[in-house]
Amino acid sequence: MRIVLLGPPGSGKGTQAQKLGRNLGLPHVGMGDMLRGALKNRTSLGERAKEFMDSGKLVPDSIILELLGERLEGTKEGFILDGFPRTLEQAKRLGALLEKERENLDAVINLKVREETILRRLPGRLVCSECGKVYQRANLSSSTQRCPSCGAPLLSRTDDVSDTLKKRIEIYLEHTHPLIDYYKKKGILQDVSGEGNPQEVFDRIVKILN
Ligand SMILES: [Zn+2]
Structure with missing residues (x-):
């Protein structure tokens, strides 16, 4: 199965993608992890991406797509994609990339959460400085x-403060609306409520995929 997970920051998308990957025995392809891996291993694509990041620019789609193309090679059985696509243009390019291999997406899971839920969840978020995994402070023992x-120090996301956060949600919604319509028209979009605890959300996703 080839699955894309969509959802605003704080929707639990990364957690669900990891869980789903383990459960279905499919690789979890997280955009953030992929980029961090390329930077860390200093691949040629990683070096190119770094130039943009160092100058405070967004890494262009062409580089992201190349990275993704490399990553998706050898995932014939499928994948769980998280953090990509974020725009309609990226969705179309992903479609073209898969088409070349005579593949297509089976499902696009759109995690829906209320803004108040996001504002409640995100400030409690910790990110691993090494592997990039995201944790809820509330789910970790207080001394951790x-x-x-991986044992590396955890950092809190400094941009997870309300005003910045509201802006990120706005930007997310603005960019993903056309994307959601695009997948809806293709008949593969599945709306799933992202409210509640991770296990509840996971059960809803599994039910839809079955
Ligand atoms: Zn880690």
């Missing part, structure tokens, strides 16, 4: 300052 997965 290290990543349960």
